[in-house]
Structure formats: structure tokens, C-alpha cells
Amino acid sequence: MVYDSYSVLKTGMDQTGEFLPLTFKMGAGRPAGYVYGSIPFVAFFGPSVWGVRGLSFISGLGIIILMYFLGKKMFSEKTGLIASFLASISLWDIYLSRAGFEVHFALFLTLFGVVSFLYKKYIPMALFFGLAVFTYPTFKLTIPLLLLALMLYSGFIQTLKNKLFMISIFILLVFAGISIKETFNGVSEARFLDLNVLSDRILQTSVIQKINEQRNISTLPNKIKPLIYNRPLAYTRILFENYVENLSPQFLYLRGDRNPRHNPGEWGMLYLVELPLVFVGLYFLVKNSKRNLILIVTWILIVPLATMFMGQTHALRNNLILPAFILISAYSLENILAKWRIFIFSMFGIQLIYVLFTIYFFAPNKFGSFWSLDAKIASEKAINSDKNIEVVLSTKIDNIEYAYPVYAKIDPKLAIEQYGKWPKIYGNVIISNE
Template sequence: MECLIQQDLSKKRIDRKYFYTLIICLIIGILVRVLFINSIPPGLNQDEASIGYDAYSILHYGIDRNGISYPFHLISWGSGQNALYAYLTIPFIYFFGLSPLTTRLTSIVFGIIGLILFYFFMKRITTQRVAVIAFALLTICPWHIMISRWALEANLFPTIVLISVFFLVKSFSNKKLLPISSITFAISMYAYGTSYFFVPTFLMITYLYMLKHKVILIKDALINALVFITFSFPILLFIAINKLEMASIKLGIFTIPRLTGESRMDQISSVFQTDFLKTSINNFTQFFRIFLTQNDGLPSNSIEPFGYMYLISFPFFVIGFWEILVNIKKREFHGINIVMFWFLVSILMTFIANVNINRINIIFFPTIIIIAVGINKLYQNKSLGTVAVSFTMFFVLFSYSYFIEYPKKISSRFYESFGEAISYAATQTDQHIYITEKINMPYIYVLFYQKINPYEYKNTVVFQNPESPFQIVTSFSRYHFGTEGVKPTDKTVLVLHNNDAESYDNQQFDITKFKNFSVISEKKHRISP
């Protein structure tokens, strides 16, 4: 373990070499996270549209689409959606308007912040060489590249935790920074539901470790625990309200809402299930398979065969894990041990949650660090060049797959051109628009692309299942979802998948095709776009 924690020799000469490596990695890292961001991923995922529209609605009307004033947690589909991403997106929408790009800007910005901060965090806990290796790995990491390019609320959580742990580690030498760490940890509780278990558990273990080694006093631990509870209190109250089935609470202009159905976290958690032990074992087995194969079957989370960090990384992970474990056994206080706590608490979380890659995303920063430690071990054997070439080759192949082949594969899952079809249909009639129900939550795309007034939506919406965790909207205003038995007339326009549009005669109807969707209207009533 000495090679991990000792200071580099010939520091001045090595720093110059590392500096150029860092600059090259940073340029590559930024480019691969921002190039073609308007078209890759193509279209928009329903969760992106949801959080983007709610951010727009809160900005301009002070309510989300469910009519909740400045909610601490979004009701979203009924089962909830964490609100931090939406609030951080509001400035981009304010300056540049609502669009897929402005909705994704939060992910892009935090992806780049996380990339840069990751290096400085590593410098605090390891040698410069290990920090550079870890930074290079994160630069080319498929998981981090992909989460930086689309607006899933879960994608924000790992970076907020990284910021929190960075200040925590800096507080080892400056106790004044510990409250900042406590506050950012509290903020992470608003980022994603898995934080409800991970953050308190990680903090408890880490504080006990710091107390044992007299890095902090009991007074420091208690004060910062109070800071954490104070800033996270609204989300803790939100959890209590929905677990105890209490009414929503108004705090001035802000609201702690009661969801319309069981929360999403309760649905994927095994904590309150009767067969807890069996379910927990199944959850961990599922996680272990995903962690080894680096694939959860969701193309929005990983691309075969590259996974979250390339399959060649696993041997280095084993070596790095052993290296850090040896350091812990020495009973010496060191920041690298915090990484192991981070990793192990993430593992513990997998027992109580039905995981996929985005639900267990908190594990990947420590995983990359452990891999970097393993690669660093080989430096003494003059194998680093071979390792660097191997990872570079995989990165080049991944980049080709992501930028050339992936858009074709993901196009239908992100409903590419659906927004164009909706916007065009709205110009073809001021009456009824019937929209295919064969996509996930089609109504949210109408709200997003047409920028519907949330009061209009709230006052006219008709739900098929109003008490469900996933409310199905059958209609609102002039928009209807479901096209069975409906034909285009002078008062009716249809939006369908291109395959479904093939049954319509283009001699009788105007059929305007976009990449995946078509707008069908009665020919004599067509209005030029």
C-alpha cells in the first residue's frame, strides 16, 4: 500500500508530465460530453420531459403540473420525482427557454464539474499518479459520459455526493469545511430516492471512523448531524407524510406534498415487504450480475459490450480492492478508506432495492477509484503503457458506437420526432388532436413541446386511474390520448407511429411523416406549415 499513499519522487519533472496528460484528458472529456448534444441521444425520454416541464411550470407559474406550489418533491406521474434537478434547471430555462437542450444542460454542467472535481478529490487522498489515472479513467468512462448527456434526475446524485465527500475530506485539515459537507450531503437527499438510505448510513460510518481516529470530536459530530438534519428536514418530512399517509403540508409558498400513489422508492424497496430476506438476496444477486456483466439490459444505461467501465477493468478492480483493504487492516487513518466505506455502503444498499445501473449509480465513483488503485499497482511492473493503450482502444470503439450506431438504436426509446409531430399537428387544427397511446406517457410531451399553461392542464385533465402511482392521462384541453376508432375529419387530427400510419390512404388523407411519427389530417383541410 506504500505506493498508494507515499509522495511521488522527482515531483517537479513528474508534475509536468502529468499536467499535459490532465489537459489532454480534460479536453477529450469535455468534448465527448458536449459534442452533438442536440441530437445524441435523439428525441427525449419521458422522465426528461417530465422534469423539464415541471421546471418550466414552477418558473413561470409557481406550481408544478399537479398544481403544487414550489414542491420540495415533485408528484410527477403520481409516484414522485425528486425535485433538485428541476430547480437546478430553472436558470437555463429562464435564459434560453424550454427545450431538450436546456433540460439536459444541468446534466452536462454537473458532468463536467464532477469530472474536474474528481481529480482534485483524488489528489486529497492519494498520490498524484493515482489521481491522474483515476481522472483518465473517468474521462473515458461510458457510464459517466452517458449520464452527462441526458436529464435523468438520478444522474445528479453521484456528483452531489462527490462534492460532499470532497469537502468532508478537506475538513480533515480544516474543520470549518465540515458544515459545508453536511449541507451538501443534505442537498443530495433532494436528488434521488436512494439517498434516503445511502447518505445517513455513509455519514454514520464515516463519523464513527473519524471519531475513532480523533479527527473530530463528539461535539463536532453532533453539531454537523444537527446541520444535516436541519437542511434535510423537508425531505425527511416528505418521507414521513407519504409513509404515514398524512396530508400535504404548506410552508409559506413551499409545499411538502402527499403523492397520489405509492412512492417509486417504496415500489423498488424490499424493506417493508413480507418476504424481506428472500427479496434482499434476489436483489443482491441481481446487482452482482449487473456489476460483473456491466449490463442491465437498458440501452439508456449502458451499451454492450462496453458496460459502465469496460470489462477489462475487472482484474484491476480486484487488485485495487485488495490494496485498499490491506490499508484498512493497518488501522491507519487515511482518506482512501472513506472510498471503501462509500463502496461498501453502496453494496449494502443493493440488498434493499431492486437495482439497475441508474439506481445503483452511487457505486461507480468509488469503483473507478478502486480500479485506478489496481492499475497503479502495475506501474511498478512497467505495464502502465499497455493498460493505457488497451483502455484507449476500448474508448475509441465505445465513442464510435455511441456517436454513430447508438442514435439509431435509441431513437425509438427516446421517441425521436414525436415533439415535431405534436408541434406540427397543433398547426393543422384548432380542434381535436388524437395522439397514439403506444408510447410511455404521451401527454407529457404535449405539455413540454406546447408549453401548456399548467392551470389549463390541471383544470381539464382526465385520468384513467387518478389514485395510481402512474396516472394515465386520457385527455386534457383539446388533446386526447388513444386513437382506436378515430378517423381524421375537419375537426380531428391524428398523431401516430409511422407503422400505424401506413394503413391510411394518402389519396384521401394528408400524411406528413417525420422520422418515427406521422400526422394525419383530412386532405381538404390541410393548412400549410
């Protein structure tokens, strides 16, 4: 991803030679938002760790500030301050920020859009929502639904009567039109088409076998069996199970999605102590603020709709759910007795310290291969080698063909010339696929 930013900065083209694309071919059709957003950081830091993570770091700071304004607008300044603090220590946000995932930038943009809507800044809202759609694919589904929920929260008819809001709808339709065009180009949705449960051939075979077994064993009349045992009902159950798993305590509080890239702390995405806070917060919301309760619960229920098609829990695709849970915890902390707050914040601190130790002193050694550590080591050795000696790097080293141009800061023009060609020759370094 960082090399695409570097290539666009230097040549106006991505590393495949396409001029200012809206969807980048690398990464199975990567939306353009994070790539273009990272260009200022790449210009300053080069194609480096800070070049790729700088935008995510700034997004994290922005999320902290936005949570304050969101909590203040919906509840009170005190809730906003607590929400801001919880965002600053959020395990989920720490994981996303450190790795420089584009979905973290998408979360920032979407949250900015939500806050803009609530403060009736409709034109900025449209711009932020539109940019978010071009930053992470699943937001194409969740943002329209979230916008509808916000309109109902603020008064549907009253919102539609606002002229600026109608202008913002036009802006969003422009973004939607471009997004649909990219979809029909067959690139931006390639990963979804490959990974969703509806196209999983192994699952299809399993479903058919199970349906045949059920029809053979069932004592129902033969005319009734196809109405009870069929693929639409079988897939409905699978999708529902996937949906529920993305809201399960196992994913949210205990183990996360078990992907070391998304969850190096090897805990859930939220703090354990936030589980009782959710129940306390829901109690106070039912008691004091049913309108806010409906919006927050709707927000939570919307997010997994995009993830349930992928067949597994996923920390990146579900990250838009984070602000809603932070709001519940913040409102809960505002309303409980002060003596309990001290205990609860202590629990936050204990788990945070444990997770930070895991992230910095354990995970790098255990999960280095997930971040192509071997490619980094090999690239650095090749860079520091005698320039008069030919060095051959094999693609048996995971991602070496992508890592070496980044670490060596190869001129993008040279990379573009050799796109799709083997071997790739960069001075005395040759990358071979044999």
C-alpha cells in the same frame, strides 16, 4: 421533469398546480432537487434537451474535478489526476450525463459532500448531503451510512469534538426532518412501495408455495420445519442474492442492468480492463494503505444496501459506487509499471470508441421507443400543422400527454388548468385518451 422546471419558473407551481413542492407528483413522486436545479438552464434554453440535460452536464464536469481532489486527499496528486481522467471517460458517467438523470446530480452533490468532509469543510458537507437526499430517494439510506464510514475513517471521537461538525449535524437533522415529513405524506416513497420485493405479490405467492413445498418434502420433525423453512429466511436469501447481483461482474463489467435508458452502450457499467485493475489496486491498498482500503471497500459495500430491495440490478440506484471503483483503478495505475499503463490506456480507448459508436450510431435507432421517439415525432408534426386544422393526438402514443406541452412550449398555466382533465386542448391540438 423539464416541464415541471418550466412550470415552476413561470408560475411557481408544478404542472399539477402545487406551489413550490418538495416532491413532484409526476414520475411517481420525484424529489425536487433536479427540478429546481434545472431552472437556470430552462430559463436560458427553454424546455428543451439542454434545459433538462444542462445540469447533468455541469454535474459531470464537477465530478471530474471532485475526483481529482478526492484522489489527491486520500492518496497523492498523481492519483487524483488519474482519477479525474478516469472519471472523464467513465462509461457509467457518460450514460448518466447524456440522459440527464437526476441521480447524476445526486452523485455530484454527494461526492462534493465527501470531499468537503475530508477537507474538514463540514457546513458545505451538510448542505451538499442534505440536497442530495432531496434529489434521489435511495441516497436517504446510503448517505447516513457513508457519513458514518467517513467519521470512522477520520477518527470518530475527534470528529465529534469539532464544533463545526456538530453544527453540520444539526443542519443534516433539519434536512432529515423535512425528508421524513415528505415520506409520511405518502408521495415520495410511492415508487419504492410499489416496486420493492417485499410488496411484490407475485413473489409473495412464489415464496409461500416454495416454503410449503419444502415443508412437505423435508424429513425434519414437524416442530423444526417452521424454524428452517419460513418467510423471513426466504426473503433474507432473496435480498442477499439481490445484493450480490449488484456487485457481480455480469452487472459491473459485462452487461450492466440491460436497461437501454441506463446502458445504451450495451456493455457493463465499468470498462473490462478495470476488472484486473481492481485486483491490482486492492493488492497495493492492502500493502500500502489499509486505512484507505477500509473506507473504499466500505463505500462499495454500502451502496447495494438500498438497491437490494428492488429485485434487480439498477445502474441509477448503484451509481454512488462509481467513485470508489475509480479510486481503486487510479491507485492501481499509479503503482504499476509505465509500460503496462500504455497497454491499459489503449484498452480503455478501444472499448470507449466501440461504445461511443454504439451510443451515437446504433442505439438511437434500436432504442428510440424507450425515449418516446414516437411522441416527439407526433408532437413536432402537430406543432408544424396548419393552425386552422384540428389535430387529435391519442395517448396510445406513449407519453404524448407529457411530450407535447414540452415540445410546443405550452404556457404552464394552461397545462395546470387541464391537469387531470380529458381531452386536453391546446389551441388546435387535442390530446385524447380515447
